[in-house]
Amino acid sequence: MLTVILMRKVAIIGAGMTAFGEHWETGFRDLVVEAGVKAIADAGISGDRIDGGFVGTMASGRLIGQEHIGGLLADYMGLNPIPITRVEGACASGSLALRQGIMAVASGMHDLVVVGGVEKMTDLGVNTVSDILGGAGDQEWELFLGATFPAIYALMARRHMHEYGTTEEMMAAVAVKNHKHGAKNKYAQFQKEISIETVMDSKMIADPLKVFDCSPITDGAAAVVLAPLDVAPSYVKKPIELLSSAQASDAIALHSRESMTGLRATQVAAKKAFERAQLTPKDMDFAEVHDCFTIAEIMAIEDLGFFKRGEGGKATLEGKTALGSEIPINTSGGLKACGHPVGATGVKQAVEVVWQLRGEAEGRQVKGAHIGLSQNVGGSGATSVVHIYRNL
Numbered sequence: 001m002l003t004v005i006l007m008r009k010v011a012i013i014g015a016g017m018t019a020f021g022e023h024w025e026t027g028f029r030d031l032v033v034e035a036g037v038k039a040i041a042d043a044g045i046s047g048d049r050i051d052g053g054f055v056g057t058m059a060s061g062r063l064i065g066q067e068h069i070g071g072l073l074a075d076y077m078g079l080n081p082i083p084i085t086r087v088e089g090a091c092a093s094g095s096l097a098l099r100q101g102i103m104a105v106a107s108g109m110h111d112l113v114v115v116g117g118v119e120k121m122t123d124l125g126v127n128t129v130s131d132i133l134g135g136a137g138d139q140e141w142e143l144f145l146g147a148t149f150p151a152i153y154a155l156m157a158r159r160h161m162h163e164y165g166t167t168e169e170m171m172a173a174v175a176v177k178n179h180k181h182g183a184k185n186k187y188a189q190f191q192k193e194i195s196i197e198t199v200m201d202s203k204m205i206a207d208p209l210k211v212f213d214c215s216p217i218t219d220g221a222a223a224v225v226l227a228p229l230d231v232a233p234s235y236v237k238k239p240i241e242l243l244s245s246a247q248a249s250d251a252i253a254l255h256s257r258e259s260m261t262g263l264r265a266t267q268v269a270a271k272k273a274f275e276r277a278q279l280t281p282k283d284m285d286f287a288e289v290h291d292c293f294t295i296a297e298i299m300a301i302e303d304l305g306f307f308k309r310g311e312g313g314k315a316t317l318e319g320k321t322a323l324g325s326e327i328p329i330n331t332s333g334g335l336k337a338c339g340h341p342v343g344a345t346g347v348k349q350a351v352e353v354v355w356q357l358r359g360e361a362e363g364r365q366v367k368g369a370h371i372g373l374s375q376n377v378g379g380s381g382a383t384s385v386v387h388i389y390r391n392l
Contacts, residue, residue, distance in 0.1 A: 010105045011232035011239035012389070014043025014225035015354040017347075020339030021189040022122045023219040028064050029076045031221040032118040035344075036077050039114060039223035044235055047077065050225070052110035053084035054100045056093030056117040057343035062132045064120050073116065084114075088343075090136030091292065092378030093117060095346025095385035098224065099245045105226045117347035118221035129217050133342065136379040138253035149292070150214060152254050152380045154206035157295040159260040161208070163310065166298065168208050170313030172199035174294035175212045175336055177322050182333025184363035189218055189339030213294040218339035222347040224354065233392075238358045243371075243388040244276035252382040261310075265384035266303040266375060273386040274305075279371065281305035284327065284388075286356060286366045288349035290377040291334040300375055301329060304386075323364060331356060331364045346376035346385065357391040 016038025018031050032055065040047055053074070061067045070084040087097040094117030101115040121129055130150075134143035137152060160166045176196055182188035199212040232239035248268035251257050258264060274280055281304060289304070291297035298312035306327050307315045315321060321329040332338045332352040335345060353372040355361045371390045377383065 008106050008108060009229035010102050010226055010242045011229040012224045012242065012350065012354050013227045013232050013235045013239050014039040014041070015223070015351040016042050017187055017222035017351050018220050019187050020218050020220035020341060020348070023120070024122070026219070028060065028066060028118060028120040029072060031120065031219060032073055032116050032223070033076050035118070035221035035223040036073070036114055036116055039225050043225040045112065045225070047079055050079055050112050050114050051082055052104055053079065053082065053114040053116070054087055054097040054104070055084060055115070056087050056095070056097035056346060057119055058088060058090055058093045058136070059119070059132050059342070063124060063129070089383045090378035091290070091340070091342045092346055092376045092383045092385050093343040094222070095349070095374065095376035095387065096247070098347060098350055098387065099247060099385060101226050102242055102245050105228060111228060113226045114223060115226060115347060116221060116223040117344035119341035119343040120219050121217045121341055122219050126217065141253050141255070149380060150206040150209055153293040153295055154209045155254060156260050156299065157208055160295060160298065163261055166310070166313040168200065169196060170317045171208070171213055171294040171298065172196045173317040174291060174297045175199045177316065178291060178330050178334040178336040181323060181331050181364055182337025185333050185338060188333040188337050189216055190333070190337045209293055209295070215292045215335040215340040218341040220339060220341040220344050220348070222344045222351050224347060224350050238391065240354050240357050240389050240391055243279070243390055244273045245385070245387050246270070246272035246276065247383070247385045248272070250382055252379060254380055257381070262299050262303050263377065263381035263384055265381055266300060266377065266386070269384045269386040270304045270375070273388050277388045279388065283371055284373050285369045285371050286328040286331060287373040287375065288330055288332060288334070288352050289375045291330060291336050292340060292377070294336070296377070297329065297334065304373070304375060323366065328366050331361060331366060346374070349374035349376060350387065353389050357389060
């Protein structure tokens with residue numbers, strides 16, 4: 001596991017995204033071009049200034065039959081002949097693309113880099129998509145035996161409930177809070193508040209996880225533009241510095257992990273990210289975390305050090321992770337309400353952090369936001385990426 005040692009400090013100077021949801025009349029390439037154009041325009045530059053790019057997408061080959069995504073996007077974004085490279089790390093593909101972009105700028109290999117994330121998921125049936133996503137786990141020992149991700153995370157939830165007394169109501173509180181945040185986000189797939197009763201009464205998917213404990217199948221794209229920090233103010237008034245980037249790995253199969261109640265990859269990546277930024281969890285003003293299932297957010301806020309092990313569910317139920325509280329979590333609505341186009345999620349998190357740190361998160365602004373964090377997970381925890389950002 002490596003933490004990025006920044007040779008040049010890096011900033012985000014542009015950010016943009018599409019609405020997340022079901023885009024029946026919009027194709028894969030149209031989505032990512034829309035997000036990329038928005039980000040480049042937001043940076044106040046023309047496309048011919050970009051000299052490199054990275055794009056995260058998990059399963060375009062199986063979902064839409066399209067591979068060679070880097071070449072496709074260089075073509076359709078009008079960026080030829082610059083190099084654009086596809087990055088894949090399951091649901092962490094977007095944040096891995098961001099990490100590659102950071103390293104490219106920090107090293108001096110590139111000066112202005114566009115980073116995108118995209119997935120077009122709704123053209124296939126739910127069962128087919130679930131099987132495709134299941135390939136991000138252990139195909140031989142999990143998916144082949146019928147254990148798709150709802151089942152894997154249900155096992156985590158049951159163990160967390162057993163060890164710490166976490167309840168179904170606590171998990172439901174995650175969904176309620178994130179839908180409340182999503183209702184304030186015009187880009188979110190779901191913009192309607194729900195109640196704990198709605199979650200508890202919804203259809204069981206994998207006991208104890210119900211429909212409203214699960215993130216949806218989503219189409220969407222997001223993009224950011226990176227530049228060296230020392231020249232970033234010459235492009236925009238409010239560049240956002242990337243203080244640290246850390247990635248860690250763990251066993252791909254749940255049965256090989258040391259624990260089922262937390263993600264070691266997140267714990268390690270978080271420790272390295274905080275060390276590099278010379279900060280602690282208490283210094284964070286807000287965070288975007290990977291809530292593919294409600295139990296995932298509870299484990300994330302514990303793994304990141306915002307709450308002690310076993311206290312994440314109670315803290316959520318008590319409102320300590322809502323807007324205006326101790327540590328606002330998933331102001332965008334998270335994967336749960338904003339949506340989860342898997343390759344785009346990590347970049348969407350970065351876009352939300354940028355908007356918060358600029359004071360541009362309409363209707364859901366964290367007051368006095370100065371430092372933010374994003375955490376993105378691949379599979380059930382084999383990959384985790386943590387980024388820390390601040391405004392200047």
